[in-house]
Amino acid sequence: MSQNQEKPVESHVFEADVARLLHLMVHSVYSDKDVFLRELISNAADACEKLRYEAIETPSLLGGDGEARITLTLDEEANRLILEDNGIGMNHDELIEALGTIARSGTRAFMERIGANKPGGEGSQLIGQFGVGFYSCFMVAERVDVASRRAGSDNAWRWSSDGKGSYEVTPIDPVDAPARGTRITLHLMADAKNYTSRWTIERIVKEQSGHVPVAITIIVKPGGEPERITDGSALWTKAKNDVSKDEYTDFYRGVSGQYDDPALTVHFRAEGRHEYTALAFVPGSQPFDMFDPDRKGRMKLYVKRVFITDDAELMPRYLRFVRGLVDTSDLPLNVSREMIQESPILSAIRKGVANRIVTAIEKLAESEPETFRTLWDNFGAVIKEGIYEDFERRSQLLALSRFRTTTSGEGFRSLGEYVKDMKSEQSVIYYLAGGNLEQLKASPQLEGFRARGIEVLLLTDSIDSFWTMNAPEFEGKAFRSVTQGAADLSQTPKLDGQSLASPEASAEADAFVEFAKKTLADHVADVRASDRLTESAVCLVAPENSYDRQMEKILQSAGRLDAAAKPILEINPAHPTVAAITSMKDDDGFREDATYLLLDEARILDGDKPTDPRAFAERLARVFARTVR
Known part of the structure; x- marks a missing residue:
């Protein structure tokens, strides 16, 4: 008597509350319904791999058909999606073992164990053990039929369930099952009819399972001819020498959604404590979401060539413009995105990939400076975030960074070049931060430095004000804003051939400075003669122990600073305007108006407005009236 005749139709009642299980799965494990297809394809690919290994010892299992296949059949008329593989297949006991694990273990235990385990530990394996991957199909199907025939067996079985409390296992005629392997028929819900669309299925397969090690074909209508949509090969598994530039470019465009050429390709396999393959690209132009607030x-994460997520934080945030993927076999295949985020294995992979990408950018800067220049134009502002955030690579990123300076013209300079060309008396790296390059170049705070040939970094990105505070030094040289504290330029001689007024204030100038201190006591922290001004009459600088001027503006605009520190007003005693005001000893009213106008002039030069426009206009009118008398 055959096995099919011996065993009657079996009806099993789920011990677990399947509705509760599905609620957990939808809300705690998977973030979208498309994932069911990834899970079914992953299971099918595993079945094909199991057959391949078993066939090494028992070649007859292949039955003359050694090519592994996964076939998707779309039945729009009957609202069905059918997935079939020619893998190892399952017998009666294996069907119950593979698809009935939840029934024996119970949803409550599943939920408790999921909640009790940390990512990367035993809990990271539970989803596969409890069969939740297969059960994801009940998010889109009202009934599921599984027909399976184990390789080398003459018997076939069908497992069937609506996912609401029970399932049946039935012997079937082998004619109604694959020659070997498993056929899963999803009777789709009314709102899941889109899964009979070729466009939908091809998109999901290519995005999530396009690189499983088994070719995937599609049949758009029952009885139609199969068409291959993936070839079962993964570009990143090939040796670099076997991949052409055009293949890399095509793959980059597919994975990034951009149509430019990559500026840099990084392809490597890591071996040792953790084994993984990475294929990463630096785009040739800025991605549209580069400055996304999040x-x-x-980067996409694959496990054993099966797509897991593109939200695994495989890159430090300052390398978020990098596109590509990481494929590892060290992580469990059926693991939730939430659990995988904090995996220590993932942390080690993240560190290794970031190191390789930063090193590759460094090599590009040395070997192809023009290509690197384009890369820096596109992504320099983001890379500099790493100086602020990544202590471990800070020195490396500082050396990699490029800057406009007062001597660079239209080009860029590295900090190494800056330090090499520093004045012998110079002990710090000077910088000026602001929002506009032309405004920075015209800043009065630069005059004394320019007169002495001292190079100053011109920093126009918002992050510059943060990393300069957080980077204590480069090659032993500290960073110092030219808008903060005293300039202390007296030790550096002025350039030869320049005829500049002496910064030493006369007795009259000293008296005017004291007058200005009293007049502006409520508005400034101090008034002093300046050694940094050579052309302008006045400028504002921040006190020594406060934020520099640009940083104060950023914090105030973000609501992170209630009130800025009172600035210091520096006066150029040799300037004709100051000299004229100084000479008006007998008209304190005029000198008071003129002093306030000097403060407002300094604010305007600093990119601000007069704090009291009406008072500014009235003072200006009085000064004009006195001048024309």
């Missing part, structure tokens, strides 16, 4: 990366 600052998330767009």
